[in-house]
Amino acid sequence: MNKFVVNGGKPLNGEVTISGAKNAAVAIIPGVILCDEPCRIENIPNISDVALIGTILKEMGAIVKRVNKSTLDIDPRHIRTHEATTDLVRGMRASYYLLGALLGRYGKAKVLLPGGCNFGVRPIDQHLKGFEALGCDHEILDGAIDIKCREGKLKGNNIYLDVVSVGTTINLMLAAVKAEGLTVIENCAKEPHVVDLANFLNSMGADVRGAGTDVIKIRGVEYLHGVTYSIIPDQIEAGTYMAAAAATRGRVTVKNITPKHLDSITAKLREIGCDIEEFDEAVTVDARGKNLTRCNIKTMPHPGFPTDCQPQFVAMLTSCNGTSIINENVWDNRYQYISELQRMDAKISVEGRLAIIEGGTPLKPAQVKATDLRAGAAMIIAALTADGTTVISNIHFIERGYEEVVEKFQQLGADIKKVYDPEGELAESV
Structure with missing residues (x-):
């Protein structure tokens, strides 16, 4: 009203x-799920989408504390679930980044289909094609995407995107950070928030190269340490x-x-x-x-x-x-x-x-x-x-x-x- x-x-x-950039924040905050230590994220916009993704992480077990209007402390070590099936997930499109982050951490993920602004078809077939290349199978049950690794752990692979997609690029980056071996993503999106996510992951100890170009190469690592990071x-x-x-x-x-x-x-x-x-x-x-x-x-x-x-x-x-x-x-x-x-x-x-x-x-x-x-x-x-x-x-x-x-x-x-x-x-x- x-x-x-x-x-x-x-x-x-x-x-x-x-x-701070909304589109970077809603990718980086789920990215904290991959970290093995607490993180502090600065220059976060004080908007409803950020509050929503923070609440979703809390419901999954993370400790999320607002330090001030533009700073969040997030401790992901208490997350004990690979599922994000609360109705809150439907409230924003970027909730599908939980798929890549949870896959990267647990080798499985179950997330409700996302919502957000309705101005056209937002297929996630490219996301699912990429996850399949990393060794996953998926099915859709009761409005949720249920993805599992066939061998319990993601395996690096070469992935070519049929269309340039920011969402797919980000989701595959998140999933591949802890996958075994080398993942090469071709025909990538080059948006500034894609580069910002790569910089955030690298600051934690990931090995992501080529963000901002057509080809991103990610060599999987086993451990990501906590950082203080400021969003673009x-x-x-x-x-x-x-x-x-x-x-x-x-x-x-x-x-x-x-x-x-x-x-x-x-x-x-x-x-x-x-x-x-x-x-x-x-x-x-x-x-x-x-x-x-x-x-x-x-x-x-x-x-x-x-x-x-x-x-x-x-x-x-x-x-x-x-x-x-x-x-x-x-x-x-x-x-x-x-x-x-x-x-x-x-x-x-x-x-x-x-x-x-x-x-x-x-x-x-x-x-x-x-x-x-x-x-x-x-x-x-x-x-x-x-x-x-x-x-x-x-x-x-x-x-x-x-x-x-x-x-x-x-x-x-x-x-x-x-x-x-x-x-x-x-x-x-x-």
């Missing part, structure tokens, strides 16, 4: 500090605030980032006419007084333009003059949110994987909803550009991946607040 109420029409100005900044959160600065014609400095991770995003912002200034760990987007114009975007695996920034840029491009064309090349059905932007009088049409945006017409305030995590961020950006009051519902999607999103936008001068609306009265006022 919580909603965001946004009074738009004001440019964003100021500084915002980016949190969130490139998608950074891209969201950068798009919002452009959409509102403001000037925003985004801090605590890795500029190299944002190359595809800054390139498009420059293309439409923004001034971009990069620093060692920050970037400034200046769109004040700019006559921003159209661009075309094709989402691709890293280092291409990230699909997770596509909705935010669509919302931003509605404010830019000319016709922009988006080619969503990663997910089949990521345009569910377009109908919500159309409620705000956005001139957007969808033809298969293409979204055609007739920009330059101001959006109108409306009652809209978040259809998934990144689409929810797009609704905020759209609301910030509309002159009037927009009410956004289904904000639990947004809070899955954005830490203190209201407070951060308020720091930039946005008129946004979170309200409790059990009777749906706000809808009648818009």
Whole structure:
């Protein structure tokens, strides 16, 4: 029943500090299961997905203590089960990383099929093909994937991924860290959080080489020691605030980032006419007084333009003059949110994987909803550009991946607040 109420029409100005990467955190935290000692994980985003995976580990027996808002101490030595079958597992897509971690530790795993944002088929056939190559059999029972090693221990092997998949790459890395011998994964995903997971595993004593390239080689080890590890900044959160600065014609400095991770995003912002200034760990987007114009975007695996920034840029491009064309090349059905932007009088049409945006017409305030995590961020950006009051519902999607999103936008001068609306009265006022 919580909603965001946004009074738009004001440019964003100021500084915002980016949190740790959600996509790295939800892989690294399950990765602690593989460790033979306690670990401290720093720069963790304070979001619902992280709280959820922490709770799942607790229910499995791990000792999880929050040191402060961005630091967790995790002791996996008390985990006594290879099963994660609580309903909490259904609450997030990344819970399937428990498969690789539990397989790596126990040689068997039983995990409920994951949930998360629903914007297309999320098959795990690639994951299962990889686990089979490592010596496992699987079956699906009562909505759970039950995987067991044929010989009690994983065996290294050569694995070629039919499609570039972040989830498969991460899951096979987790499984192979303690497998016997050498595992070679080809056609790997290269995303920054894949590299971050490899760095985390190596800091514990794993032997993972080639992360960030097409081929990752993992030589199994028997023991992993505890570490203190800091997660990378969130490139998608950074891209969201950068798009919002452009959409509102403001000037925003985004801090605590890795500029190299944002190359595809800054390139498009420059293309439409923004001034971009990069620093060692920050970037400034200046769109004040700019006559921003159209661009075309094709989402691709890293280092291409990230699909997770596509909705935010669509919302931003509605404010830019000319016709922009988006080619969503990663997910089949990521345009569910377009109908919500159309409620705000956005001139957007969808033809298969293409979204055609007739920009330059101001959006109108409306009652809209978040259809998934990144689409929810797009609704905020759209609301910030509309002159009037927009009410956004289904904000639990947004809070899955954005830490203190209201407070951060308020720091930039946005008129946004979170309200409790059990009777749906706000809808009648818009």
